[in-house]
Amino acid sequence: MQTLSNLFKALSDETRLRILKLLEHGELCVCDIVAALGMIQPKVSFHLGVMKDAGLIKDRKQGRWIHYRIDDSDMFKRLILLSVLERIPDTVVAENRKRLKKFLTDKNGRQEMRQKTAAAACLCERQTGG
Amino acid sequence: MQTLSNLFKALSDETRLRILKLLEHGELCVCDIVAALGMIQPKVSFHLGVMKDAGLIKDRKQGRWIHYRIDDSDMFKRLILLSVLERIPDTVVAENRKRLKKFLTDKNGRQEMRQKTAAAACLCERQTGG
DNA sequence: CAAACATATCAAATTTTGTTTATATATTCC
DNA sequence: GGAATATATAAACAAAATTTGATATGTTTG
Numbered sequence: 001m002q003t004l005s006n007l008f009k010a011l012s013d014e015t016r017l018r019i020l021k022l023l024e025h026g027e028l029c030v031c032d033i034v035a036a037l038g039m040i041q042p043k044v045s046f047h048l049g050v051m052k053d054a055g056l057i058k059d060r061k062q063g064r065w066i067h068y069r070i071d072d073s074d075m076f077k078r079l080i081l082l083s084v085l086e087r088i089p090d091t092v093v094a095e096n097r098k099r100l101k102k103f104l105t106d107k108n109g110r111q112e113m114r115q116k117t118a119a120a121a122c123l124c125e126r127q128t129g130g
Numbered sequence: 131m132q133t134l135s136n137l138f139k140a141l142s143d144e145t146r147l148r149i150l151k152l153l154e155h156g157e158l159c160v161c162d163i164v165a166a167l168g169m170i171q172p173k174v175s176f177h178l179g180v181m182k183d184a185g186l187i188k189d190r191k192q193g194r195w196i197h198y199r200i201d202d203s204d205m206f207k208r209l210i211l212l213s214v215l216e217r218i219p220d221t222v223v224a225e226n227r228k229r230l231k232k233f234l235t236d237k238n239g240r241q242e243m244r245q246k247t248a249a250a251a252c253l254c255e256r257q258t259g260g
Numbered sequence: 261c262a263a264a265c266a267t268a269t270c271a272a273a274t275t276t277t278g279t280t281t282a283t284a285t286a287t288t289c290c
Numbered sequence: 291g292g293a294a295t296a297t298a299t300a301a302a303c304a305a306a307a308t309t310t311g312a313t314a315t316g317t318t319t320g
Contacts, residue, residue: 001144001222009142014135045298064287064296092131175268194266194317
């Protein structure tokens, strides 16, 4: 019974519902969610922790990032999560998605920049002879 | 979104889930629930209030009693409530139901006693001529 | 009408959650 | 290896939920 009440406790907060809605279409890392919500990172980590403990989300570590995704691995959770996501209109998270999109674009930009720089450095090394 | 998080908040407490389970087979008045749970009355009223505000239960006043029953008047609530009740095993509330049964029996006994006494008094009045 | 009863509400005490700032840990980049 | 980045955790604090005891309100019974 405690598992059940815990599941609902995890769903009883607007920030957490918002995060679930953001995860609707796939996984995100913590910094993505922080950017999308415009909240400080420990706060977001706290809410992710609550949902992870309740079994609503799972995480996956990759390098220095930790990606979170919805865990609907049993019928009950699937049912609940589906009906929850369906009941939150996209308009509610429109602003968050806009910020997320911008953040992802910038992140991509930064990564490409690093790759180019690295490639240039490599080329330079070769040309000047190692 | 607040309505949604509120609904889950109402479901996020073991006492309240227990009450819902007790209401599974029909309405009960506050004193029945108090007896079944073995809790003090203001506490039970508080939890009933939370669930009523969230739209999970309805009340009906009859004399000095207020009867509460599950409100599954829309698909979403019906779905949630069904799956919740199904997930709480009867064993969890076995003790509560035992106490409830005893309380209801005693209540019936007291009422019958009152009715007999009243009938006797009435008969007596007639015989001695009003 | 007074006593008994059923319930709600209020205020105070307590417990649980959520927020923030600071810091620790681990990973990648240079 | 040192700087930068991503995340978690701890400690302190704020806010919200719960519990309890006291009391108010309305209803029935004698």
